[in-house]
Amino acid sequence: MNKLPVTLSLFLLSTLSAFAGIKIKGANGTEIEFVALFDAKPAGLVALVSPDSSAITIPWAKIDLAALKTAQPEINKAYEKAVATQKDQPLGMGIADGMLSLGQLPDALKQAVKDPYYWPYSNYSYQTVYTDSEGKSITRTYTTNTTARYPTGYVYTNAPYVILKQMRDVQDDSEKKRLFDRFKNGGYGSYGLTTMVERIDYVLGRIPPEKMFPRQAKEIVLIQSSLKFKKTVEDMMTATSLTADHQSTIKTYFALIGIN
Numbered sequence: 001m002n003k004l005p006v007t008l009s010l011f012l013l014s015t016l017s018a019f020a021g022i023k024i025k026g027a028n029g030t031e032i033e034f035v036a037l038f039d040a041k042p043a044g045l046v047a048l049v050s051p052d053s054s055a056i057t058i059p060w061a062k063i064d065l066a067a068l069k070t071a072q073p074e075i076n077k078a079y080e081k082a083v084a085t086q087k088d089q090p091l092g093m094g095i096a097d098g099m100l101s102l103g104q105l106p107d108a109l110k111q112a113v114k115d116p117y118y119w120p121y122s123n124y125s126y127q128t129v130y131t132d133s134e135g136k137s138i139t140r141t142y143t144t145n146t147t148a149r150y151p152t153g154y155v156y157t158n159a160p161y162v163i164l165k166q167m168r169d170v171q172d173d174s175e176k177k178r179l180f181d182r183f184k185n186g187g188y189g190s191y192g193l194t195t196m197v198e199r200i201d202y203v204l205g206r207i208p209p210e211k212m213f214p215r216q217a218k219e220i221v222l223i224q225s226s227l228k229f230k231k232t233v234e235d236m237m238t239a240t241s242l243t244a245d246h247q248s249t250i251k252t253y254f255a256l257i258g259i260n
Helices: 006-017 065-071 073-085 102-114 160-169 173-184 193-204 217-236 244-257
Strands: 022-025 031-034 036-041 044-048 056-059 089-094 123-131 137-145
Touching: 022 065, 036 073, 036 102, 065 073, 073 089, 102 160, 102 193, 102 217, 102 244, 160 173, 160 193, 160 244, 193 217, 217 244
Parallel strands: none
Antiparallel strands: 022 031, 036 044, 036 089, 044 056, 123 137
């Protein structure tokens, strides 16, 4: 079983000490207090009764929707959108604030890979070491800023996932070598790879503890595949050539998180 990170444990303790609970009135007139609300799903509300319990999905038919509209307008808005679009709507209320429900995990990992510069911090600095044409090792320092970044969805040619996609699909040996050299030397694919790897770590660190949100088979596969992909990318940074195992791992993981 996965252990809860110390930082998340402290966060839960501090949140609980100051948290009064979220009250929802049931269709039978009984009011129940929840410590967390994760998502509004088309089928119901994903909630947590206590920190020691597991998340449950409460069908909307079991909730007094008229009372919800008046007493909890934010939750009601998410309910209406979930039913209208047939898509989960994140809530993150109570001790779920700052956490990812497992339903949000695929999209969050996809964004981490495709758009690693979207960080929850105002600035983030990292370094890239590359070899110039004379064989000298040069270190460059970069700083990202959430107010001065590429627009969401913009794809630029130096994006890590762009070169990883090319490396995933390449078959010609000479082209493999060319792409891998550019990947290793910082001027192309490895530009931002450190950020991408750290962003995947950040996303995985926001998953609720297993006791609170039991893993289904698909989530277990996704988490394990994310760790394998991260390790593969890290290994590629020091490898001497692109291997079939590298390509297979990239192909499998991209398919899993929805990158064509």
